[in-house]
Structure formats: C-alpha cells, structure tokens
Amino acid sequence: MATNPGLSQTELHDAWPLLSREDQVAGFRLLSREESEQLFDTLDAREQCELILALPPGQRRSWMRLLAPDDAADVVQGAENPEERAALLDLLDEPTRKEVLALLAYAEDEAGGLMSPRFARLRPDMTVDAAISYLRRQREGQVETIYYAYVLDGQQHLLGVVSLRDLVTASPAKHVSEVMETDVISAQEGMDQEILSHLFADHDLAAIPVVDETGRMKGIVTVDDIVDVVREEATEDMHKIGGAEALDAPYPEVGLGGMLRKRAGWLSLLVLLEFLSVLAMRGYQHSLAKVLVLTIFVPLIISCGGNSGSQASTLIVRAMALNEVRLRDWWHVIRRELAVGLSLGIILGTIGMLTAVAFLSLFAPAEIRGHHFSIAVTVGLSIVGVALWGTMAGSMLPFVLRSLGFDPASASGPLVATLVDASGLVIYLTIATLILRGTLL
Amino acid sequence: MATNPGLSQTELHDAWPLLSREDQVAGFRLLSREESEQLFDTLDAREQCELILALPPGQRRSWMRLLAPDDAADVVQGAENPEERAALLDLLDEPTRKEVLALLAYAEDEAGGLMSPRFARLRPDMTVDAAISYLRRQREGQVETIYYAYVLDGQQHLLGVVSLRDLVTASPAKHVSEVMETDVISAQEGMDQEILSHLFADHDLAAIPVVDETGRMKGIVTVDDIVDVVREEATEDMHKIGGAEALDAPYPEVGLGGMLRKRAGWLSLLVLLEFLSVLAMRGYQHSLAKVLVLTIFVPLIISCGGNSGSQASTLIVRAMALNEVRLRDWWHVIRRELAVGLSLGIILGTIGMLTAVAFLSLFAPAEIRGHHFSIAVTVGLSIVGVALWGTMAGSMLPFVLRSLGFDPASASGPLVATLVDASGLVIYLTIATLILRGTLL
Numbered sequence: 001m002a003t004n005p006g007l008s009q010t011e012l013h014d015a016w017p018l019l020s021r022e023d024q025v026a027g028f029r030l031l032s033r034e035e036s037e038q039l040f041d042t043l044d045a046r047e048q049c050e051l052i053l054a055l056p057p058g059q060r061r062s063w064m065r066l067l068a069p070d071d072a073a074d075v076v077q078g079a080e081n082p083e084e085r086a087a088l089l090d091l092l093d094e095p096t097r098k099e100v101l102a103l104l105a106y107a108e109d110e111a112g113g114l115m116s117p118r119f120a121r122l123r124p125d126m127t128v129d130a131a132i133s134y135l136r137r138q139r140e141g142q143v144e145t146i147y148y149a150y151v152l153d154g155q156q157h158l159l160g161v162v163s164l165r166d167l168v169t170a171s172p173a174k175h176v177s178e179v180m181e182t183d184v185i186s187a188q189e190g191m192d193q194e195i196l197s198h199l200f201a202d203h204d205l206a207a208i209p210v211v212d213e214t215g216r217m218k219g220i221v222t223v224d225d226i227v228d229v230v231r232e233e234a235t236e237d238m239h240k241i242g243g244a245e246a247l248d249a250p251y252p253e254v255g256l257g258g259m260l261r262k263r264a265g266w267l268s269l270l271v272l273l274e275f276l277s278v279l280a281m282r283g284y285q286h287s288l289a290k291v292l293v294l295t296i297f298v299p300l301i302i303s304c305g306g307n308s309g310s311q312a313s314t315l316i317v318r319a320m321a322l323n324e325v326r327l328r329d330w331w332h333v334i335r336r337e338l339a340v341g342l343s344l345g346i347i348l349g350t351i352g353m354l355t356a357v358a359f360l361s362l363f364a365p366a367e368i369r370g371h372h373f374s375i376a377v378t379v380g381l382s383i384v385g386v387a388l389w390g391t392m393a394g395s396m397l398p399f400v401l402r403s404l405g406f407d408p409a410s411a412s413g414p415l416v417a418t419l420v421d422a423s424g425l426v427i428y429l430t431i432a433t434l435i436l437r438g439t440l441l
Numbered sequence: 442m443a444t445n446p447g448l449s450q451t452e453l454h455d456a457w458p459l460l461s462r463e464d465q466v467a468g469f470r471l472l473s474r475e476e477s478e479q480l481f482d483t484l485d486a487r488e489q490c491e492l493i494l495a496l497p498p499g500q501r502r503s504w505m506r507l508l509a510p511d512d513a514a515d516v517v518q519g520a521e522n523p524e525e526r527a528a529l530l531d532l533l534d535e536p537t538r539k540e541v542l543a544l545l546a547y548a549e550d551e552a553g554g555l556m557s558p559r560f561a562r563l564r565p566d567m568t569v570d571a572a573i574s575y576l577r578r579q580r581e582g583q584v585e586t587i588y589y590a591y592v593l594d595g596q597q598h599l600l601g602v603v604s605l606r607d608l609v610t611a612s613p614a615k616h617v618s619e620v621m622e623t624d625v626i627s628a629q630e631g632m633d634q635e636i637l638s639h640l641f642a643d644h645d646l647a648a649i650p651v652v653d654e655t656g657r658m659k660g661i662v663t664v665d666d667i668v669d670v671v672r673e674e675a676t677e678d679m680h681k682i683g684g685a686e687a688l689d690a691p692y693p694e695v696g697l698g699g700m701l702r703k704r705a706g707w708l709s710l711l712v713l714l715e716f717l718s719v720l721a722m723r724g725y726q727h728s729l730a731k732v733l734v735l736t737i738f739v740p741l742i743i744s745c746g747g748n749s750g751s752q753a754s755t756l757i758v759r760a761m762a763l764n765e766v767r768l769r770d771w772w773h774v775i776r777r778e779l780a781v782g783l784s785l786g787i788i789l790g791t792i793g794m795l796t797a798v799a800f801l802s803l804f805a806p807a808e809i810r811g812h813h814f815s816i817a818v819t820v821g822l823s824i825v826g827v828a829l830w831g832t833m834a835g836s837m838l839p840f841v842l843r844s845l846g847f848d849p850a851s852a853s854g855p856l857v858a859t860l861v862d863a864s865g866l867v868i869y870l871t872i873a874t875l876i877l878r879g880t881l882l
Binding site for chain 2 (some may be wrong): 013017018041042132135136146147164165168169197200201202203204205206223224226227228230231234235237238239241242243244247250251252256259260263264266267268270271272274275277278279280281282285288289292295296297298299300302303304306307308310311313314315316317318319322324325329332336339340343344347348351352355359363365383387412413414417418421422425
C-alpha cells in the first residue's frame with residue numbers, strides 16, 4: 001500500500017497492522033503533533049517500540065518521554081535485542097530511567113510488572129486540607145491517579161488508603177489518619193496477574209497497591225491495566241486450547257517463522273501420539289478384514305469421542321481460569337461429567353444408531369445383508385462408550401495437568417481428541433467383537 | 442456440608458459455589474452485618490439474586506436497596522421467572538425502581554445495559570468553585586463516580602466532560618465551560634459491549650458516557666464493568682470454540698438439564714455431519730478391501746487434518762474478536778495460512794512418513810512386504826495434503842461465518858475437525874490410488 005498523505009489519524013489507526021514499517025512511519029510523520037500523540041496512545045507497547053525505533057534518532061526522545069514509567073518499561077520489554085533496549089532506556093531522563101529499570105526486574109505477568117511506581121503518597125499526620133492541596137499540586141504524569149492516595153509511614157509501610165472523594169467530603173481540619181481506610185486490599189509484588197485480576201473483580205476496586213514482603217509500598221496497579229490482563233490471559237488460554245502455543249503477539253504481526261515455532265510443536269507431538277491409534281487399528285486387523293464394513297464407521301466413532309472430549313476439556317479449562325472450579329473440586333466435576341457424558345452418549349448413540357440403520361439399508365455391501373441391525377447397535381453402543389469416555393478424559397485431563405504443575409489450558413481440544421482416538425477404537429472394536437461374535441466375526 | 446457456625450466471611454466466599462442454598466443462607470446469616478455486606482459485594486448478580494430470594498421476606502429489602510441501579514437491574518435479570526422479577530422490583534424505593542425499569546429495557550450485552558444512570562451532571566455556566574462544592578455534596582451511591590462530571594445543556598445534550606482533577610487544579614473563578622474537554626468519546630445506547638470494550642482499550646478511559654441518537658446523555662459505563670465484559674465475552678467465545686453453546690453461568694451452577702441443552706446440540710449435529718466421512722469410506726470400500734493396511738492409517742490422517750484445522754480456526758476466531766483481523770483482511774490471512782499450512786504439512790508429513798516406515802517394518806502384515814516405502818510415502822503426502830487443507834478450511838470458516846452474519850466463534854475446533862474429516866479421507870484415498878495403482882491396487 002502506498003503512502004497516502006490524506007490518511008487521517010483514525011484511518012491510519014485502522015490500517016496500522018497492515019502497513020509496512022516505512023508506510024507506518026511516513027503516515028505517522030504526516031500527522032499533526034496532536035493527532036500523532038493520539039495515534040501513539042492507541043498503539044500497544046510492541047507497536048510503540050517498533051515505531052520509536054523506526055523514527056529518525058533525533059525524534060525518538062520526545063515519544064519515549066511521553067510514556068509513564070510502567071508503559072515505558074513495557075516498550076523497552078517489546079524490543080527484540082539488548083542493544084535496542086539500551087538505546088530506548090538512554091532516551092529517558094535519569095530519574096525515570098531508574099524507575100523503569102526497577103520495573104524491568106519484575107516479570108511482565110506479575111503485579112510488580114504491571115504497577116506504576118508513581119502514586120500519590122500522604123503522611124498520616126497531615127490535615128485533610130493539606131492533603132487536598134498537596135494532591136492538587138501533582139501535575140499530570142507525576143502520579144498515575146490523584147483519586148486514591150496512599151498513607152505511608154517513614155519506612156514506606158502502607159498504613160491506609162484515602163480517596164479524593166473521602167478527602168473533599170471530610171472536614172478540612174481532621175487528620176488523614178482519621179479519614180483513611182486501614183483495611184486495605186493489597187497485592188504482593190510477585191502475585192500472578194491472573195490472581196490479581198480476580199482480586200479486582202471480587203472487590204470492585206479501581207486501584208490496588210503493591211507491597212513487598214515487609215509491607216513497604218512499591219506502586220499501584222489500576223483497573224484499566226487489568227482489562228488488558230484479562231484479555232491477554234484469555235487469548236493465551238484460547239491459543240493453547242486450539243492446540244498452539246500462545247502467540248504472544250497480534251496475529252498479523254507474527255511472521256511465518258514465528259507462526260511455525262508456535263504451531264508446529266504441538267501438532268508434531270500429536271502426529272506421534274496418533275500412532276497409538278494406528279497400533280490399535282493394527283491390533284484388530286483380523287476382525288476388520290473379516291467384517292470390512294466396520295472400518296466404514298471408524299471416523300464416525302473416533303470423532304464422537306474427540307468432539308465430546310474437546311468440549312468437556314474446554315469448559316473445565318475455562319472454569320478453572322475463572323476460579324469457578326478448583327483442584328479440590330475434581331470429585332464434584334467427575335460426578336457431574338459422568339452424568340453429562342452418559343446422557344450425551346445416549347443422545348448421540350441413538351442418533352448414530354438410527355442414521356446407521358438408514359445408511360446401511362441404502363449403501364451396505366451385499367455380504368452383510370441380515371446383519372444391519374446388529375451393526376447399527378454396535379455403532380450406537382460404541383458411540384455411548386466413546387462419548388462417555390471422551391467426556392471423562394477431557395474433563396479430568398485439566399485436573400491432572402494442574403496437579404502436576406502444568407497449565408491446564410494445555411489440555412487442548414486437539415490433544416484430548418488425539419488421546420481419546422486410540423481408546424475409542426479399542427472400545428468400538430471390543431463392542432463389535434462382543435456383539436458380532438458367532439455371526440459375522 | 443453441614444452448616445459451620447465458625448465459617449469466616451472469606452471461607453464462606455470460597456466455599457460458596459459448593460454449598461447448598463440452605464447452607465449458604467445459614468452461613469450468611471451467621472455473619473456480622475459488616476462481614477455479610479462484604480460477602481454480598483463479592484457475589485455476582487445471579488448469586489445475589491438467589492441469595493436475596495432465599496432470605497426470609499422481611500430481610501430482603503435492605504439487601505436489594507444496597508445495590509446501585511445498574512447492579513439491581515442485573516440482579517432482577519438473574520431471576521428465573523416474572524413473579525420473582527416483580528417481587529425483587531417491589532423491594533426497591535420508587536425512584537430507583539423507575540431507573541431500574543429503564544435499564545431493563547436494554548439488552549444485557551449493550552452499552553445501555555451496562556451503564557449506570559447515576560452520573561455527576563454540571564452546567565456549563567457554573568464556576569469551578571461551585572462545581573467542586575456541588576460534587577462534594579454528592580453522597581456515596583448517589584452518583585457512580587465524582588471523578589468525572591458531565592456537562593449538559595437544558596435538554597440533557599452532552600457538551601463536555603471535566604475530571605475532578607481538572608477542577609481542583611483550575612482557578613476557582615473560571616467557568617466549567619472553560620475547563621471542560623469538548624472532544625468527548627461517547628457510546629450509543631445500543632453499542633455492543635464488545636465494541637465498547639475496544640473503545641475503552643483504545644483510548645485508556647476510566648468512564649465513557651452513553652448517549653441516545655439525539656446526543657442526550659443517558660448514563661456512564663465505568664472501566665471496572667468492562668473487566669467483567671472482557672471476561673464474559675472471552676468465556677462465551679471459548680465455550681463456542683470448544684463446541685458447546687455459551688453456558689452463560691459459572692460451570693458449577695449449571696444443572697444437568699442445562700448442561701445437556703448447551704452441549705448436546707452441536708455434538709448431535711456433528712454426528713450427522715460425520716456421516717459424510719462414513720460415505721467417503723464407503724466410496725473407497727473396494728480399494729480398502731484390496732489393501733487393508735490403508736485402513737490402519739485412517740485415524741492418523743484425519744486427525745492431522747482436524748488438529749491443524751482446529752488450531753487455525755481458534756487463532757483466527759480470537760484475532761477477529763480482538764479486532765486484529767477484520768473481514769476485509771481475508772486475503773492477507775489466506776496467503777499467510779497457505780504458507781503456514783504447507784510448511785506444517787511438510788513438517789508433519791515428514792514425521793508421519795518416517796514413523797510409518799518404522800511402524801511398517803515392525804508391524805506390517807506379510808502381504809505388503811516390499812511396499813513399505815510406497816505406503817509410507819502415501820501416508821506422508823496425504824498428511825501434507827490434509828494439514829494444508831485443514832489449515833485453509835479452519836482459517837477461512839470464521840470469515841465465511843462472519844460474512845454470513847454468524848458468530849465466527851461457532852467455527853469451533855470440533856466443527857472444523859468434523860468438516861475436514863470427510864475431505865481428508867478423499868485426499869488420502871485419492872493419493873493412495875495414484876501411488877499404489879498397478880502395484881497393490
């Protein structure tokens with residue numbers, strides 16, 4: 001796409017992921033300063049990083065300095081190599097660089113990595129009046145929000161929190177210690193962002209202070225950062241449920257090499273695992289040779305197991321991520337899924353049996369005339385068995401993975417389907433042997 | 442679990458989903474008023490509704506009146522039948538009931554259904570000083586937030602927005618019209634909540650005003666409501682990707698009947714669709730009878746197609762939900778997935794071929810001695826074909842669904858896998874015919 005000097009800020013924002021780096025920079029530089037700042041704000045950290053590095057060196061500094069320290073840390077983390085990171089850090093003023101370096105010590109997905117170190121601090125012995133005028137003096141950018149102020153002692157221990165609302169409605173001569181809330185919900189630096197997001201949800205909070213293990217306050221996380229966290233965590237889980245590794249970047253930004261690295265691993269493992277069903281098929285080769293019509297239904301039977309398994313595992317993985325189901329609830333889940341799996345099996349088995357009767361009366365080879373019904377019953381009962389087994393396996397695998405310390409979302413639909421294939425075949429061919437022995441087999 | 446008089450508020454919160462209604466009520470009533478209010482706040486709307494209805498009639502009113510109108514509307518919506526809804530509405534005071542009834546006219550998943558009608562209103566000709574003291578007088582509950590105030594004309598048209606921060610830092614004698622921001626990002630009443638959540642993300646806003654088509658302001662949506670929206674939308678999409686309908690309730694709260702209604706539909710359809718692959722197997726029955734060893738690899742081949750298809754569709758469905766990929770990007774996606782699918786096919790095909798050679802040399806029946814290599818090549822090439830085809834079909838189905846007006850998330854892993862099964866068999870058995878014609882076939 002050629003650079004279009006008429007592209008507005010909104011058009012450029014919409015077209016951004018599809019433009020080449022050169023066209024992005026060219027379009028960006030054609031905007032007015034105000035428009036380009038608005039566009040810059042809508043980009044995510046990785047895009048901001050790429051854009052800054054693509055700008056001429058003389059223009060980089062002002063963009064990097066627009067960012068609050070937590071956002072600047074994200075941008076630095078978005079750089080691909082240490083040289084670029086160092087170059088970005090060098091663009092910052094000295095105090096901000098120190099703050100950013102401190103933030104970079106935290107993992108991206110823990111409370112410390114999300115927090116801003118710029119929060120409004122008050123002393124307990126200040127008057128309400130003094131606190132308000134102190135907060136009024138905080139300039140934009142100096143603190144993340146003035147709506148919540150944190151009351152610290154001389155050693156930076158968190159004593160309480162007070163909202164601007166509480167301050168403006170309190171009598172001006174009171175002390176901050178008299179109006180502050182001391183029962184503060186706070187997060188440890190290393191708290192996982194997913195748990196942190198549940199803390200926000202459970203308590204309907206706008207900001208949560210982050211403290212170290214001695215209770216010293218290090219920063220605040222605000223609810224707008226949590227929106228991104230919830231979205232990211234869901235994306236990661238979905239990518240895993242789909243049988244890939246988390247892409248960790250927007251789809252259009254991942255190159256062919258990156259895609260293959262994230263997508264080929266699981267699929268390759270699954271090809272190898274699927275040889276279990278090749279083995280199962282080989283084991284029943286003699287029965288299949290005798291009653292060839294049984295092979296016709298193999299894709300149907302194993303797909304029923306795979307589909308019910310994918311469904312069950314996805315529901316459980318999501319329920320675990322939402323904290324609706326915990327490890328110790330496995331017994332409740334197993335009883336529930338036993339009932340669901342059996343019911344689904346009976347429904348699907350009935351549909352399968354009836355359709356098989358119709359199919360056989362239309363398309364059956366001559367040699368099994370007179371055995372249509374027993375074959376259809378075999379198909380129906382096998383579907384009951386594999387749907388029940390698929391549901392149980394799919395719902396329990398996330399528990400097994402989590403109890404072993406793995407991510408339950410790795411119990412992807414494709415993994416469950418593949419694992420259930422071989423056992424589904426054994427169920428099918430065992431039932432066939434039992435029903436058809438003495439007649440066809 | 443028997444009622445335990447020693448259960449603390451946190452313990453009760455953790456155990457909540459597992460307790461019977463009676464035990465929930467008994468535990469709840471044993472808490473102090475303060476603790477029970479804290480617990481009540483952490484429950485979601487459906488749980489609050491069930492709890493209120495389970496309390497003795499005399500105690501219901503005070504709990505319903507604790508709620509802000511938008512939360513009260515959610516609780517009323519959580520009731521199962523019209524009588525319960527009417528009973529809950531009757532617990533409210535008259536002005537709140539009117540507000541709640543107005544909110545109930547909106548769908549739950551649109552901006553109007555999320556907004557609170559209680560926002561802080563200012564007139565443009567007020568002085569900053571008057572505005573601050575007006576905001577100070579707003580009691581807790583009277584408005585959702587005093588940190589953002591909306592400037593309206595006499596007909597309730599939205600003229601601008603001003604933050605408490607802007608007010609406290611402005612000179613007190615100025616007029617509100619001089620300090621307000623007039624370039625306001627607002628949402629239409631009927632805007633879908635998913636689009637609204639992107640608006641919050643793109644502009645990093647704490648609150649967005651909701652207006653009707655004539656620009657009259659109806660309420661505000663705050664970012665903490667958006668956290669729930671993002672979580673809910675992701676949950677719905679995941680349930681669909683797993684091949685179920687969205688449960689629309691936490692897993693432990695859905696009874697057996699509800700589970701079956703949400704889960705049996707898609708699976709039943711898929712059983713019927715899978716008869717396409719039964720037909721495909723029947724069509725090649727003569728070839729399979731001649732070279733029975735070909736049947737052994739059927740589960741392997743179709744699973745490769747299903748797995749690559751599930752993976753591709755999940756990635757595209759999520760990218761669409763995040764607005765990273767739009768309908769008009771289909772051409773970019775098709776080119777990308779063509780390259781990815783072919784590369785994956787070559788990787789998986791090579792693994793499959795090598796493993797098939799090893800497998801055949803260990804387990805092959807005597808009659809195909811001397812043909813191991815050509816069979817392994819057949820398997821390998823078929824995997825290339827089905828992986829490529831699965832990837833293409835999986836990535837394009839979400840586009841087809843969306844362009845027809847359906848939810849792209851309905852392109853679930855199980856649906857894609859089932860659709861790809863029959864065509865995968867045709868690919869496999871066509872390649873087998875081409876390679877083995879004149880030797881085994």
